[in-house]
Amino acid sequence: MNSGEGCSEEIPLPSSPRELTQNPLKKIWIPCKNGLPEKHIFQRKVCMTNCPTLIVTVGLPARGKTYISKKLTRYLNWIGVPTKEFNVGQYRRECVKIYKSFEFFSPDNEEGLKIRKQCASAALNDVRQYLTDEGGQVAVFDATNTTRERRDTITRFAEQNGFKVFFVESVCEDPAVINENIVQVKLGSPDYTHCNTDEAVEDFMKRIKCYENSYQTLDEVLDRDLSYIKIIDVGRRYLVNRVQDHIQSRIVYYLMNIHITPRSIYLCRHGESDMNVKGRIGGDSGLSLRGKDFARRLGQFIQKQDISDLKVWTSQMKRTIQTAEGLNVPYEQWKALNEIDAGVCEEMMYEEIQDHHPLEFALRDQDKYRYRYPKGESYEDLVQRLEPVIMELERQENVLVICHQAVMRCLLAYFLDKSAEELPYLKCPLHTVLKLTPVAYGCKVESIFLNVDAVNTHRDRPENVNVHRTTEDALQTVPPHL
């Protein structure tokens, strides 16, 4: 399904408009003939570009290229743009099984240069396969790419294959930042498993030196026709040149909002609600007694954590606000954090949904991520709705987000890089706080149960998802309730 920039296709004007049918899973209206869906319609997808995009990192070692590559890839995949990173260092490690020393990277090590060139080519080959044959839309080519010559090779490769190129250069001379990088991600690298810290640091510093002499930074004049962003000093300053399309614009916006200041993000649901207790979904009910107890405990927990400058966010639904009120601190209400809209199924129990809408119930189990409730939303819709929340979370530092089950699953999937298949089944139990702390290339998760009992609202995928299944099969995994 592709759409976007370029000429609009001309289909001969029909004498009468085509019949429409509504896709039962996603509730999308599509043209049909004799009751069968016709050619693919164009549905708004994030990546509005005809050609795949090749993102190319540029920069000396320990400038955050891999950090940026992984983070950007995670973000793009989460918003629905199939993206994959290709780390040339990884290819090198597979080729040269044992890393001896920085000498491998010496500019006059011909053997080394040959191998490194081969690895870059192998990676580019895989890029081509991913973007052309495997349905990828964006590939992140993560390597130093510090010479104009190497970048020209890549640009030619992209031109030959019809890929757009966007460079992301990270420039940083702050020794404190570089040292911290080395500590966080280089010491633990497979290259240095057999070294002690001092040896590793010394060798890595010499490695950086090998690149310095031949480093040609993206130049305002010489590279004025390229599309790129230059990130200077971890985001103090940015130089953006020739953004070509929507996806590049979104990438720039994202890169300009992320930071590396240490902080923690706390995610939790509202306290147990009256609806929860009855086994009903959705609605806008208040907290049960146990839910109120949780709110109090949450307040105590937050106080004990002694978090500087904590921001608290809730949805605009009563149960999250009641929970926040128990904290006695200012909070912000976001409509975007409201629970998934279950449309005609709002306030029903799963048993009632099976009773009144057995087909819908089965479709949901077949593809829980894309399934949209009639007159409601899908997880896919939720992700789009939550994107501004994620963007602001990236900007912020310490934040506590009090939200809902489906919403929390979406946010968690972003931070923990979970796929669309896993997302709707992530476990987010009531009365449990997830503390997320960015570390190295990922996120550390701590789960803290605040010792107040609550119903279980998690419904696993049942074995039988066939539309003709029995009621018993359909309700196999419904958690117990009143």
Place this chain on the structure above:
Amino acid sequence: MSHKQTKLTQNPLQKIWVPWMSSKLSRRRGSSVPQFTNSPTMIVMVGLPARGKTYISKKLTRYLNWIGVPTKVFNVGQYRRDAVRTYKNFEFFRPDNEEAMKIRKACARSALSDVGTYFMLEHGQAAVFDATNTTRERREIILSYAKDNGYKVFFIESICDDPEIIAENIKQVKLSSPDYIDCDKEEAVADFLKRIECYKVTYVPLDDDKDSHLSYIKIFNVGSRYLVNRVQDHIQSRIVYYLMNIHVTPRTIYLCRHGESELNLVGRIGGDSGLSPRGSQFAGALGKYIKSQSIPDLKVWTSHMKRTIQTAEALGVAYEQWKALNEIDAGVCEDLTYEEIQANYPEEFALRDQDKYRYRYPKGESYEDLVQRLEPVIMELERQENVLVVCHQAVMRCLLAYFLDKSAEELPYLKCPLHTVLKLTPVAYGCKVESVSLNIEAVNTHRDRPAVSACDRVAESS
């Protein structure tokens, strides 16, 4: 720590849950308005004349107001025109014209003072200080004024050496300026170019080293390159994103609603019905109209609702469906007639008429919610060139309000009749609107603000 659970009550207009405070002194802890920034922000333009500063100022102000950030432009040139009734010639702007310098400085100070009033007394959140601000000295004055008052400062510098762009600017907005009302074209252009020269002598651009502690964006050659330095907060980040997405390439935006729907015919709101026979006729006529316009590279966008898609289908071109373009969710009032709403939810009906912009249907949305939902659509419209948006009444009102700079009060009452295409063309500092009725009868779905108040309201057909 209080162990008493605060009761919550739901504000009847916006359906926002707020603590039920018996004590009027306790401040509400929960904010339901997005907190873009905690201090007011001064956005300060920098650049030689004819570099698009006023264009950017006005456009940015329009955008910020639309997304809910009260913003106002302070154009120092305007203050100067008020102070010096008649403009003679470029000599006024010579750097050695002491008399004029005094006046110009006074005008800047006067504008700054008005900025202060706007922030302190009029609840403004952002002020765009539109002037050349080309000397470090002038910028220092602004910075210390902001510092003394606790305002944040964000500079926007526009740098351009392309003589064609500058000539086009002069043609579009300078020749018709009050300064040149009595001049012929060639005289005006010659004088204006000399005016620019006056500034060039003392122009000190923002310096990446000396000014590295300031927050700013430099726009080079109408957006081919940007330099962004020290973005401090959310609002500055949004401003940067917006500036990086706008362009000046001429193009046209067409806005229209779906053809008349089955529910329209019976006076019901919302729902997801198909087109009536007249609606299908409109779709056909729209296709013919679009073809006759011969628009290069036209993008067509619809919502996810059947009636807009059916309309687009008749055009015979590729179209994209945006969920964000769906009609306002009327919650419990979906599929009802206004009479039924009056009968079943008279209080809601009255509240809506009191503040149609902020009023949220129970389990539904408000116009205010709609605007937030539509912001990505506006951002993409800014990036695009020729686009036809087939949408819905409330949605079209929101989009139109953005392009025509309508206030939150006017927005929900903008006239967007069925079977009428609005053709929007950017021109000078604003937007030209052409209303094209495709001559196919349809019901009128526009409901004006009623004259009677809630208390006097007797059920009447609207």
